[in-house]
Structures are given as structure tokens and as C-alpha cells.
Amino acid sequence: MNEALRQANRRLTIRLLLMVAAAAGFAFALVPFYDLLCKATGLNGKTDGAVQIAQASKADIGRWVTVEFTSTVMPGMSWEFYPAQTRMRVHPGEVTRINYLAKNPTNRALAGQAVPSVTPGWTARHFNKIECFCFQRQVLKPGEVREMPLVFFVSPELPAEVQEISLSYTLFPVSG
Amino acid sequence: MATATTTAVHDQHEHPPAGIMRWLTTTNHKDLGILYMSFGAIMFFIGGAFIVAVRAELLLPGLQLLSPGMYNQLFTLHALIMVFGAIMPFATGLNNYLIPLMIGAPDMALPRVNNWGFWILPFAATLLLTPFLLQFSGVGSGATGAGWIMHNASLDLQSGIGIDFAIFTIHLLGLSSITGAINVVVTVLNMRAPGISLMKMPLFVWAWLITAFMLILAMPVFSAAATMLLTDRHFGTHFFDAANGGDPILLQHLIWFFGHPEVYIVLLPAWGLIPHILATFSRKPVYGYRAQVYALWTICFLSFIVWSHHMLTSGLPLAAEVYFMYSTMAVSIPTSVLVFCWLGAIWRGAMTFETPMLFALGFVAHFGMGALTGLILPAVAVNAQYHNSYVIVSHFHYTFFGGGIFGMMAAAYYWLPKFTGHMFDEKLGRLHFWLTTIFFNMTFIPQWFAGLDGMPRHVADYPLKLSAANLVSSAGAFLLGLAQLLLVYIVVKCVRGGPKATGQVWEGAQGLEFTLPSPPPYHTFETPPEVK
Numbered sequence: 001m002n003e004a005l006r007q008a009n010r011r012l013t014i015r016l017l018l019m020v021a022a023a024a025g026f027a028f029a030l031v032p033f034y035d036l037l038c039k040a041t042g043l044n045g046k047t048d049g050a051v052q053i054a055q056a057s058k059a060d061i062g063r064w065v066t067v068e069f070t071s072t073v074m075p076g077m078s079w080e081f082y083p084a085q086t087r088m089r090v091h092p093g094e095v096t097r098i099n100y101l102a103k104n105p106t107n108r109a110l111a112g113q114a115v116p117s118v119t120p121g122w123t124a125r126h127f128n129k130i131e132c133f134c135f136q137r138q139v140l141k142p143g144e145v146r147e148m149p150l151v152f153f154v155s156p157e158l159p160a161e162v163q164e165i166s167l168s169y170t171l172f173p174v175s176g
Numbered sequence: 177m178a179t180a181t182t183t184a185v186h187d188q189h190e191h192p193p194a195g196i197m198r199w200l201t202t203t204n205h206k207d208l209g210i211l212y213m214s215f216g217a218i219m220f221f222i223g224g225a226f227i228v229a230v231r232a233e234l235l236l237p238g239l240q241l242l243s244p245g246m247y248n249q250l251f252t253l254h255a256l257i258m259v260f261g262a263i264m265p266f267a268t269g270l271n272n273y274l275i276p277l278m279i280g281a282p283d284m285a286l287p288r289v290n291n292w293g294f295w296i297l298p299f300a301a302t303l304l305l306t307p308f309l310l311q312f313s314g315v316g317s318g319a320t321g322a323g324w325i326m327h328n329a330s331l332d333l334q335s336g337i338g339i340d341f342a343i344f345t346i347h348l349l350g351l352s353s354i355t356g357a358i359n360v361v362v363t364v365l366n367m368r369a370p371g372i373s374l375m376k377m378p379l380f381v382w383a384w385l386i387t388a389f390m391l392i393l394a395m396p397v398f399s400a401a402a403t404m405l406l407t408d409r410h411f412g413t414h415f416f417d418a419a420n421g422g423d424p425i426l427l428q429h430l431i432w433f434f435g436h437p438e439v440y441i442v443l444l445p446a447w448g449l450i451p452h453i454l455a456t457f458s459r460k461p462v463y464g465y466r467a468q469v470y471a472l473w474t475i476c477f478l479s480f481i482v483w484s485h486h487m488l489t490s491g492l493p494l495a496a497e498v499y500f501m502y503s504t505m506a507v508s509i510p511t512s513v514l515v516f517c518w519l520g521a522i523w524r525g526a527m528t529f530e531t532p533m534l535f536a537l538g539f540v541a542h543f544g545m546g547a548l549t550g551l552i553l554p555a556v557a558v559n560a561q562y563h564n565s566y567v568i569v570s571h572f573h574y575t576f577f578g579g580g581i582f583g584m585m586a587a588a589y590y591w592l593p594k595f596t597g598h599m600f601d602e603k604l605g606r607l608h609f610w611l612t613t614i615f616f617n618m619t620f621i622p623q624w625f626a627g628l629d630g631m632p633r634h635v636a637d638y639p640l641k642l643s644a645a646n647l648v649s650s651a652g653a654f655l656l657g658l659a660q661l662l663l664v665y666i667v668v669k670c671v672r673g674g675p676k677a678t679g680q681v682w683e684g685a686q687g688l689e690f691t692l693p694s695p696p697p698y699h700t701f702e703t704p705p706e707v708k
Contacts, residue, residue: 009285009362016358016392023393027400027430031415034426113419121493172419 051128059094060156067154068166069098077173078106079140081114084147092156099147100133100169104140111139114169123165126155137174192698200295203287204698209273210595211294213588216266217667219301220581223257224657226250231619231653234646237638247636248321249308249338255324256342259442260349261301263580267445268293268356270587271384273595275360277689277696278378280369280705285362286355293355300348307338323634325431326405340409343402350399357388357395364388369688371707375469378687379462382469383448386476390437390444393480398434401427425490432483440479442576443543444472446583447514450536452687453590454518457533458525459684464517471510471517478507485554489563497556504554511547515540530682531605535586538613542578546571564634566627570620577616585612585663592667593681597695598674604666611659618652 067090069083080103090096104110114134118124129135133148140146154165192198192207202208230250233242242250272290276283284290308319317336320326326339364385368377377385404415405427414420416427455462462468485504488497518540527533549571553562562568593599622645623631631642638646677694688707692700 005366008366012362012366013286013358016361019392020354020358020396024396024400027397027433028404030430030433031404031426034423034429038423115418121491170418172417174419 051130059091061091061094063092063160064089065092065154065158065162066164067096068164069100070166070168071100072168072170074170074172077110077112077171079104079110079112079171081112081169081171090154092154092158095130095151095153097149097151099149101145102138102140102148102171103145104142107142109139109141111137111174113137113172113174115172117168117170119166119168120162123158123162126158127165127167128153128155134169201291203283203291205272205276205284205287205290206696206698208284208290208294209269209271212265212269212272212297214269215294215297216262216264216269216584217664219257219261219265221660221664223254223262224660226254226257228654228657230254231650233636234638235650236647237640237643239637242636244636245318245321248634249319251634252321252323253304253308253319256304256320256345257301258576259324259438260353261297261304263442263576263584264353265297266584267384267387267442268353270380270445270449270584270591271356271360274591274689275363275381275384276367277692277700278381278687279364279367279372280688280701280707281363281367282699282702284359285367286359289355290359293352293359296348296352300345300352303341303348304345307336307341325428325435326402327428327431340406343406346402347399350395353391354395357391360384360388361392369701369704369707375466376707379451379465379468380445380448383444383472386472387441387444390441390476390479394434394437394441397430398438401430401434404430425487428487428490429484432486433480435486436483437476437479439572439575440475442580443583444475446539446580446587447472449587449590450518450539450583451521453532453536453586454521454540456590456682456685457530457536458522458527460521460525461686463520463523464513467513468517471513474510475507478503478510482507482554485559488554488556488559501554501556505551508547508551515544515547529606530589531600531602531609532586532590532682534606534609535582535589538609539579539582539586542574542582542616546574546576546578550575562627564632566623566631566633568627569633570623570627573620573623577620582612585609588667590682591689592670593677594689594694594696596671596674597677597693598670599677599681600666600670600674604662604669608659608662608666611662612656615652615656615659619649619656620652622646622649622652 066087068087069085071082073079073081080101082101084099084101088096088098100114102112116132116134118127129150129152131149131151133150138146138148158165192202192204199207199211202211227250229242230247233240233247272284275281304319307316310316311318316338318338320338320342322339322342326342364377364381404413407413408415408417408422414422416422416424418424451462451468482500482504484492484496484500488500492500522537529537549567553559553568553571589600589605626638626642626645626649629642629645631638631645679693680690681694682690688701688705689696691705
């Protein structure tokens with residue numbers, strides 16, 4: 001192999017290695033990008049953090065929205081976990097409180113984290129929480145039963161064609 | 177003095193060290209090609225043995241032989257070994273042996289990297305299989321059972337050492353295939369003999385150039401996803417951990433962003449070599465050369481923007497589902513260009529049906545079935561029924577086995593006389609083709625019906641109503657496995673002796689590699705050939 005060809009091969013190899021690095025960097029860049037995309041589009045039905053009660057406007061008493069509540073306990077988590085009430089009718093803008101019940105039937109203290117999801121996903125941005133047990137992890141002592149509150153209001157800007165929203169909580173075990 | 181030194185060095189090159197040291201230290205593209213292909217063939221039989229055990233469990237309803245955990249390990253290992261251990265190394269072996277011959281180069285551009293890339297592979301395979309073997313002496317909980325794209329790994333359903341071993345295997349395999357891909361690109365772009373412009377390269381070289389670019393862009397994503405999984409499992413990160421703000425669906429996105437190009441990485445080398453074989457045995461030039469080159473590039477581009485059709489039931493918004501449906505269906509356009517070019521190649525040709533031609537035609541027929549069903553699967557409404565059913569299993573085996581493996585077999589028979597200098601036993605070759613074709617269809621046709629009837633994949637048991645389909649499918653799989661032993665016999669017999677092959681080997685064979693004697697000398701094209 002002559003020297004010129006050797007040099008050309010080396011240059012091209014380095015360029016291709018840069019492509020490999022770029023592809024790996026792209027994969028890591030997808031992580032924050034995916035989060036932003038989910039936030040912007042409401043994909044995944046992720047809800048935002050706490051909002052202030054002052055942001056709740058006057059209730060639109062001329063209109064009803066049905067909110068359904070469900071719960072799922074992940075494998076490996078031994079709590080009982082369910083909503084006190086599976087559906088309720090609310091006015092958009094009306095601040096409402098509902099409880100989820102959790103019981104730790106084991107003889108060890110266990111921590112759990114509830115992850116919310118709203119269906120249809122794009123209505124998540126209209127579902128505002130003032131207080132929620134999902135904002136931090138919950139720790140239950142052995143045998144403890146706890147009523148965990150959720151205070152929310154549905155934004156009056158919710159498009160009129162939506163008459164039902166489902167809110168699902170998935171309870172994950174948290175170690176440590 | 178200078179002349180004398182050159183001669184001495186040259187002399188050393190002509191005579192490689194004898195015995196095992198030749199194979200351990202070789203940087204010769206032909207030696208490495210043979211090593212890659214032999215490794216692929218060995219892994220093909222190991223992966224096959226795993227799936228024979230799986231089909232034995234599925235022979236009858238109920239659990240007879242395997243625990244569900246062992247069953248999960250076996251189908252996962254089968255998939256990982258077949259894709260990364262058998263098909264990809266075999267295709268790499270073909271490119272090592274053939275690309276320098278086809279473009280008139282003395283060797284690959286980076287011979288030492290080439291040696292390194294190969295010798296990573298046996299270690300990767302050992303690493304993958306170690307936890308599987310360790311469990312029999314009571315250490316650990318076995319190999320990974322999360323499926324070849326590790327879907328279930330993020331759910332922590334599998335917490336043993338198997339996934340960690342698989343992650344490091346993926347890193348090693350990534351290293352090996354990326355070095356191999358870089359080598360192909362550098363060789364093809366820099367080392368062509370004068371006169372071979374890009375648009376004069378054989379289609380196999382084109383297909384491998386494109387495959388190499390896909391590997392360079394997709395493989396690092398797979399390694400990155402595996403790294404994230406590793407840090408999630410052991411170093412307290414939360415990329416895929418929903419309890420701590422991560423997203424398990426993100427793992428699926430990352431892995432399928434690699435996984436779909438990977439499908440074409442497996443298939444493109446076969447698509448590239450099929451036109452050579454069809455043209456040879458039809459005594460016609462390659463049909464639609466330009467169209468095929470453009471179709472291959474189009475497929476390469478599309479493969480990176482269709483990945484979520486593997487995830488249509490994961491709760492994507494409707495707009496995304498519709499986009500992935502149409503973009504996936506768009507892949508069928510360049511694919512049909514290829515298929516019609518293959519049919520054009522044999523149209524009114526003076527065809528003869530030697531073993532390589534039979535496998536090439538079998539490839540066209542079976543791949544056609546896999547591709548047609550692939551056109552139906554992304555339809556969002558239909559996918560809800562077919563997702564994760566045996567319809568999918570049957571579909572991708574028609575593309576991977578009916579396409580990929582049939583293509584590799586056609587290539588193996590086509591170039592075997594070139595590699596060994598002997599003709600193989602044509603009668604046995606044809607018998608091997610017919611047995612493979614019959615038992616392949618016997619294995620996978622019943623799976624369409626089992627899948628339509630609701631049989632889910634990845635489950636060790638099934639309802640009674642699916643007994644007949646599974647009985648036929650299992651019997652087919654056992655016989656298909658047995659028939660492959662015939663291939664071993666044919667290849668061994670051909671290596672040891674047989675009628676001498678001419679340089680051109682097949683009447684009608686075109687290409688630079690057929691201007692050389694069979695087998696070609698250890699060093700070829702040290703001065704570039706004259707190409708008009």
C-alpha cells in the first residue's frame with residue numbers, strides 16, 4: 001500500500017469513527033428530546049407538577065365532565081391500592097378532592113411511588129393538580145392504612161367535545 | 177539491497193505461518209473471510225439446537241420439558257445467536273472474501289482491524305452463553321430471557337446476571353460489527369481498481385457499502401441503549417424506570433430505532449448477492465442495475481424512519497400510528513423494485529437450475545411472502561390483532577430464513593467452488609434445497625394459522641385448539657434442523673476433494689473474482705487489474 005493511500009484510508013477511518021460517536025451521542029440526546037416531545041404533545045398522558053389554587057378560575061357550572069379513576073399495582077409491590085371512588089362528575093374549574101386508599105399488609109415498612117397517566121393523552125395539560133400523593137414517594141409502616149388525597153380541577157379550556165377523562169395511577173415499588 | 181529486502185518481506189507474505197498461528201494472526205482477507213463464515217456456520221447450528229428444544233416443548237400443549245424461565249432463555253438465545261452470531265458474521269465473511277476480489281483490491285483497507293473484529297466474536301459468544309451454562313452448576317439464574325430486543329428488561333421482571341452478560345455481549349458485538357463496517361466503507365471508497373467507478377461496482381459491493389453505513393449509524397444507538405439499561409440496573413440512573421420519572425417506552429423506541437435498520441442489515445447483503453446468481457444461471461446481464469442501487473439506498477433511508485411500527489400497540493397517538501403505517505408501507509415500493517428486477521433478470525433467460533440458482537429462486541419466493549405479509553402488518557387496525565402473535569413469528573422467519581438464510585446458502589453454494597477449488601456434489605445440493613424448502617414451509621405455514629387463531633409468541637404453552645398446528649410446526653422444525661446436517665456433509669466433502677472447478681466455475685458467471693483461478697492464490701490483485 002503506498003503512503004498516499006494509507007493517509008487517505010486513515011482520514012476516512014477517522015471520519016467514520018466520528019460518525020459512530022455522533023450516532024451514540026444522538027441516542028443519548030434522544031432522552032431529553034423524548035421528554036420534551038412528550039411534554040409538548042401530551043404523549044403518554046403525563047401530567048405536570050403542582051399548580052396554585054389561585055390559578056383555578058370560576059367553575060363553569062353549565063357543563064359536566066366525568067372523571068374516572070383507576071389504579072394498577074406493579075409486580076413486586078405488595079400494597080393494596082385503589083381509589084375511594086371510581087368515577088365522579090365535576091364542573092370544569094371546580095376544585096375537587098378525592099382519596100386513594102393504600103394499605104401495606106406486610107410486616108415491613110415499604111415505599112411506593114404512584115405514576116399518573118391521563119387518557120386521552122392530549123387532555124393531560126388540562127388536568128391540573130393542586131395537591132397529590134404522587135408528588136412524592138409514600139412510605140407505609142407495617143400494616144398501615146392511609147387515605148391519600150388528590151386535589152384537582154379540570155381546566156375550563158378543555159375542548160367541549162371531551163366529556164370523559166380517565167386518570168390512572170400505577171404504583172411502583174421504590175427500594176431504599 | 178532494497179530489492180532484496182522487498183523480496184524477503186514478500187516471501188514471508190506468500191507463506192503464512194503453519195497451523196493454528198496462521199488463523200490467530202492472519203490479516204489476510206481470504207483467511208478472515210473463511211474464519212467469519214465458519215464461525216457463522218457453527219453458531220447457526222448452536223442457535224438451531226436452542227430452537228429445536230423450544231419446538232420440542234411446543235410439540236404438545238402443556239409443559240413437558242422446560243420451565244417457562246428456561247423456555248424464555250432458549251428463544252432469546254436462539255434469536256441473539258442467529259442474528260448476531262450466524263447471519264451477520266456469515267455476511268461479513270462473504271464481504272471479506274469477495275469485496276477485494278470484486279473491486280480488484282489486494283486486501284481490505286484495515287487488515288489488522290479486520291483480524292481484531294473477528295477475534296472479538298468468539299469471546300462475545302462465550303460471554304452470552306456463560307450464564308446459560310453456569311445455571312446448571314447452580315450459579316446465577318441463567319441467561320437473558322427478555323427477548324432479543326430486551327423489551328422486558330426494563331420491567332425488572334428479570335433481575336439475574338443474564339441481562340448484564342447480554343449487555344456486555346452487545347457492546348462486544350457492536351465493536352466487532354462497527355470495525356467491520358468501517359473497514360468495508362474504507363475499502364470500497366478508497367481501494368477500487370482504476371476503472372471501477374462507483375456505478376460499475378457489482379451489486380453485492382453496493383449492498384455491503386450501504387449495510388456498512390447502516391451499521392455505523394444504528395449499532396451505536398443499540399450500544400447506547402444497552403449502556404443506559406446497565407446504568408439503570410446498577411448505577412442508580414432512571415432512564416427507563418417509571419417510578420423515578422423515566423420511561424420504559426423510551427427503551428423500546430431506542431432499541432427499535434436500531435432494531436429496524438438491523439432487519440435490513442441482515443437482509444441487504446443477501447439482496448446484493450441474489451442478482452449475481454440469477455444473472456449467472458439465466459445467462460443474462462444483471463437487470464435494472466441503476467434501479468437496484470437507488471432502491472437499496474431508498475430502503476436504507478426509510479429503515480431509519482419507520483421503527484415505531486413495532487410499537488403500534490404501545491399507546492402511540494393516532495397521528496404517529498398513521499405516520500408509521502404509511503412510512504412502513506412506503507418501504508414496499510423500493511422493495512418491489514428489487515423483486516421485479518430479480519424477476520426481470522430471469523425473464524426469458526436460458527435458465528438452468530443448479531443448487532445456487534434453486535436457493536436464489538427459493539429466496540425470491542420466500543422473501544416475497546415475507547415482504548407481502550410485511551405490507552399488511554403495519555396497518556394499524558390489523559396490527560392490533562397480529563401484534564406479538566405467531567403471525568409475526570412466521571412473517572419474520574419468512575424474511576430472515578426464507579430471505580436471509582436462503583440467500584446466504586445460495587451464496588455459499590455459488591462461491592464454494594471458488595473458495596475450495598472443487599465442485600460440490602450437485603445431487604446432494606439439490607436434495608438439500610428441496611428438503612430445506614419443504615421443511616421450512618412445514619415449520620412456518622402452520623404458524624400463520626396458529627397466530628391468526630390467537631397464539632401469542634414468547635409463551636411456553638398454548639390452548640388445546642392449537643395442537644395440530646404446533647405438532648406439524650415442531651415436526652417441520654426437527655426435520656429442517658436434520659436437513660441442515662446434509663449441508664455440513666456437502667461442504668466437508670467439497671473441501672476435501674471433488675471434481676476440479678474452473679476459474680469461471682459456472683458457465684455464464686461474470687465478475688472479477690471469476691477471472692482468477694479456483695481457489696484464488698493467497699494474494700491477489702497486488703497490481704490492480706485492467707478494467708475497461
